[in-house]
Amino acid sequence: MPEITYREAIHDAMVEEMRRDPSVFLIGEDIGTYGGAFGVSQGMLEEFGPERVVETPIAELGITGAAAGAAMVGMRPIAEMMFSDFVLLAMEALANQAAKARFMFGGKATVPMVLRLPGGSGTGAAAQHSQSLESLLIHIPGIKVVMPSTPYDAKGLLISAIRDQNPVCFVEHKLLYKSKGEVPEGEYTIPIGVGEIKRPGTDLTVVSTGIMLHRCLSVADRLAQEGLEVEVLDPRTLRPLDTEMITASVKKTGKLLVVHEAVKTGGWAGEVIASVSESDAFNYLDAPMRRLAGKDVPIPYNRLLEEAAVPQEADIEAEMRALLTNQY
Amino acid sequence: MTEQIPFDNQATDNFLEKADSLGLDNARLVEMLKTMLRIRLFEEKANELYALGKVHGTMHLSAGQEATAVGTGFAVRKGDYLINHHRGHGHFIASGADLEKMMAEFLGKDTGYCRGRGGSMHIADVTSNNLGANGIVGGSLQLAVGVGLAAKMRKEDRIVLTLFGDGASNEGIFHESLNMAKIYDLPILYICENNQYGMSASVNRVSARTPFKYRAEAYNIPGYYVDGNDVLAVYEFAKRGAEHARGGQGPFFIEFATYRYFGHSKSDRNLYRSKEEIDSWRTHRDPIIRFEGNLKDAGVIAGEEAKVMEQEVVKEIDAAVKFAEESPEPDVATLEDFVYA
Secondary structure, three states: OOEEEHHHHHHHHHHHHHHHOOOEEEEEOOOOOOOOOOOOOOOHHHHHOOOOEEEOOOOHHHHHHHHHHHHHOOOEEEEEOOOHHHHHHHHHHHHHHHOOHHHHOOOOOOOOOEEEEEEOOOOOOOOOOOOOOHHHHOOOOOOEEEOOOOHHHHHHHHHHHHHOOOOEEEEEEHHHOOOEEEOOOOOOOOOOOOOEEEEOOOOEEEEEOHHHHHHHHHHHHHHHOOOOOEEEEEOOEEEOOOHHHHHHHHHHHOOEEEEEEEEOOOOHHHHHHHHHHOOHHHHHOOOOOEEEEEOOOOOOOOHHHHHHHOOOHHHHHHHHHHHHOOOO | OEOOOOOOOOOOOOHHHHHHHOOOOHHHHHHHHHHHHHHHHHHHHHHHHHHOOOOOOOOOOOOOOHHHHHHHHOOOOOOOEEEOOOOOHHHHHHOOOOHHHHHHHHOOOOOOOOOOOOOHHHOOEHHHOEOOOOOOOOHHHHHHHHHHHHHHHOOOOOOEEEEEEOOHHHOHHHHHHHHHHHHOOOOEEEEEEEOOEEOOEEHHHHOOOEOOHHHHHHOOOOEEEEEOOOHHHHHHHHHHHHHHHHOOOOOEEEEEEOOOOOOOOOOOOOOOOOHHHHHHHHHHOOHHHHHHHHHHHOOOOOOOHHHHHHHHHHHHHHHHHHHHHHOOOOOHHHOOOOOOO
8 A cells, every 4th residue: 555644645635525526625725826834735726726726815714604605505615724723713603603504404504514624733833823622622513523643544534524414623733744654545435433443452541643642652562562552542533432432442441541632621531531431331440540631731832841731752651651550 | 983975876756767777567566565564564473472472582673674675685586595694584584485484483393494493593494595594793794705606616697695784894704704705706795784783882883984885895896885774775786786796796795774673682672772763763764664655656556555465464474473383392302403414
């Protein structure tokens, strides 16, 4: 299988879907000649023209509202926020319009749109260009939130998101754009709401996604050399959440750690842990369930401070070891 | 600051000649009056049902603004997109709403347009390109650009009738929407229904410069300021705007000056305006009294015809109320339906 980058996987998904379906179009800032702030849409203006690669003014509410409106009349827009932070300017269109239209209108509307959101820290872009806002998004019924961690997942999930009949927030991690992975050529889909066991294990369940998943996997590999078998799960979708996969794993390992970059308070780890608490998997627990998440601070500029604000491999390793050695 | 500038519509000496020049025959004129009556009486009935506790929540009545609803509604075609605002009962009725489904929605019934999930503020009929009333001031302005893009991409012979008010004209999205509509030259007919108050905020107190047509001009969009209580003038400009947009010339903007008789919503005690002001509009500028007078003077209707028309409308509304009252409530077991497709 050919290896391509996460960025190319997202690009390919968009291009293939636009070739297949004339109702799919891309809308956002600097997505044309510039190729998108992170280069994801390079070459798309040349192939599809300005009617289907709609370059906009800097108007995030306008972009997202336009996507919602176009979707309500049968188009399948892919809207790009240059940075996921800017979705805060667009929350009105996303949360009050796109998410609610179908329900408010008694099931008579569909809003098949994708909102692509490059998020996460680690680029030195500081507080307004580094947030992980996915936890905020999952609180809104009517939208789905997808967060791929590999090129393979990114392509398959984006194709599914484009074909989905609902508004889907597609959270990309900026640090992953250059990461490579095997991706088959041509079309395939990964169902939204279905997670994957990225690494099987028996001693501890770790749930993570995005860049944090890679850190967890790397720590898990190291621990395996000591005979400690960590099972690493990637829910891939945060809403709807694959609770079945998680509870099944917890029943097997008896221990749960959730790792995410989003700040801890109100973060989606709480949702994962609550869902296990409410399930019969609770009875199988041998230790308190733990969260390792971003600190409750805005992302700082200074490199050392920035790193300290979100979980690093050393933090993850310490937390995994503590759970594995029954220190809680 | 507010500029006291005249309306862009011209007063007419010969009503029938004017109507004729706009392609409105007598039957159409009568239908326009009847639709205005239908809106007024429907809302009065809804208000009555609210007082009886049968309408839940709140309502934003448009009484006094019937000419803008009917003038614009009659100037667009079936199949054109309609994106409404929160005070949009009149526009929906003018576009041909089924009164039974509408009243059923007001009563929260399963037979309503939105199966009781939306109510008056979110009433929609997406299957007929009516994208709904909107509870967010400026909501219609957000959606309009996307609908316009879709219409243009698919080369449809459809325009986007986009309704909003003076309040929405001070939202940031107003500027994003107009700017985007113009840079893509989208087939959007922007109708700013200036009823003088955003809740309690007098338009002149909260707007740096009025009329709003200047803001349209700032985006290189033709903008007009028109007497919104003169249904013929409304129709004339809306038709011109619809032709402009349909003809591929891009967006068109009309501000209609009008007045709402009732409060903003049901909690409004009208503390911010005088009874004299309301009475003055009701007595001297009421769009229905005025149009009915025009039709009588021109000999289009005579004697008791208006009364008969009113009685017919009352019957329609009574039937709608009966249908709504006899309709079932939504099944609570279906609460979580329609969140996702």
